[in-house]
């Protein structure tokens with residue numbers, strides 16, 4: 001086979017693969033939008049569910065997912081970024097730090113149901129938080145921490161050494177250097193990576209199944225120690241646990257679409273943050 | 284000139300300096316005295332330890348893990364490797380300009396103001412004054428005075444390097460270390476930097492690493508020739524380029540190796 005032919009074949013092969021991915025994702029999206037859009041109405045978005053979810057809106061689930069996401073961000077972002085700063089800027093680079101990195105990457109691959117059980121054991125039972133927003137968010141935070149740490153370390157490493165050296169050579173301390181000449185340039189990468197990870201987690205069912213999610217709770221939470229409904233769990237209930245799954249199919253589509261839009265909103269937010277910082281600090 | 288040299292005490296004294304990267308020794312028993320308000324050039328083939336020695340003088344090698352120095356480096360008679368040495372003060376006193384110009388991706392003003400700000404030489408008016416004075420000294424003021432809020436990355440390579448010099452000057456150092464400050468620049472920008480060094484020598488002690496023999500000859504008063512981590516010869520520049528004492532020096536400057 002000549003080089004030209006292999007070149008051609010691999011080109012077309014890669015193209016077909018790309019199209020296959022785009023088409024299947026596009027079809028899923030199209031299907032959800034086509035069936036979900038007619039369901040979405042003001043009442044659906046702001047109403048409370050009735051008759052164990054067979055009728056009414058999904059406001060508690062929307063707010064539940066938003067609360068969970070916000071608390072997860074508040075917990076996981078500072079912890080993850082702090083850990084990444086320590087690992088890449090302060091910790092001595094040796095066997096031990098390599099081992100820590102390996103552990104973190106491995107944790108990123110642990111199935112989400114394991115995090116759910118871990119959260120049940122640690123936060124719900126041992127810490128006596130009960131099934132609550134706090135327990136659920138902490139569980140989600142544990143799940144996204146490894147990804148945030150890895151993404152943040154990468155963002156830190158992308159900052160050229162010259163900036164650090166120049167700052168240190170002017171008599172800045174290490175922390176001054178990090179604060180003024182490393183973090184500002186890496187914060188966009190950190191935030192983007194983190195938001196993408198948390199957006200992914202917002203759609204997870206397994207970690208919240210045992211730690212926070214309520215089957216049917218047509219009221220809003222009063223504090224972070226309350227249970228809430230959440231979109232992915234609500235969807236799971238409607239699709240598999242509901243006595244009339246066929247009948248509530250439109251509601252499933254509507255719920256899926258809202259969840260998708262929420263995650264999309266977060267991702268767009270991440271992109272905006274990135275563009276904002278890119279413009280401010282470019283090199 | 285001769286008088287000045289005899290009466291002035293050295294500002295930098297290296298005494299039997301050995302330097303190690305891990306187990307590899309990069310500098311061997313380096314001893315040399317550098318007089319104040321003079322330009323000292325460090326020359327030698329690639330990998331001979333010029334940058335390593337230069338970075339010993341402001342302890343920049345400290346940030347490289349597993350490095351070790353034995354011997355002494357005195358600056359103004361103070362042992363800078365003493366455990367009580369305040370590195371922040373040291374680096375304020377000993378500024379550094381790097382081979383690859385490395386302005387921060389901030390505004391021109393913020394670049395120059397960076398050092399004064401971290402050292403709390405605050406006060407808005409004072410800061411403006413410092414920035415203007417530093418840019419003037421680095422011969423950059425006229426080119427940037429109308430665009431101080433522009434990003435420093437929008438400057439040309441030569442301007443960026445002069446900005447880095449201005450940034451170093453803004454903390455009012457006594458000594459300026461320069462590691463091949465012009466090696467990445469075009470001839471015209473190089474000339475500007477060399478002229479600038481000529482102007483700065485009256486106020487600062489300058490130690491400059493260079494690969495360029497002519498440059499060493501043009502800008503420096505003293506020249507140190509390094510070879511494989513050893514200091515082979517250290518003499519007035521005129522002498523080293525006309526009557527080198529060592530055979531190796533002669534071979535190097537006449538271009539027989541390196």
Ligand SMILES: Nc1ncnc2c1ncn2[C@@H]1O[C@H](COP(=O)(O)OP(=O)(O)OP(=O)(O)O)[C@@H](O)[C@H]1O
Nearest residue numbers: 304309327328329330331332333334335336347494
């Ligand atoms: N960070 C480092 N880790 C390990 N070895 C190093 C490091 N930096 C330099 N060296 C080694 O130390 C020796 C001296 O290097 P140095 O950078 O001081 O040479 P130089 O004279 O400045 O060379 P050049 O003219 O190419 O800049 C070289 O053998 C180099 O490989």
Ligand SMILES: [Mg+2]
Nearest residue numbers: 333334335462
């Ligand atoms: Mg060098």
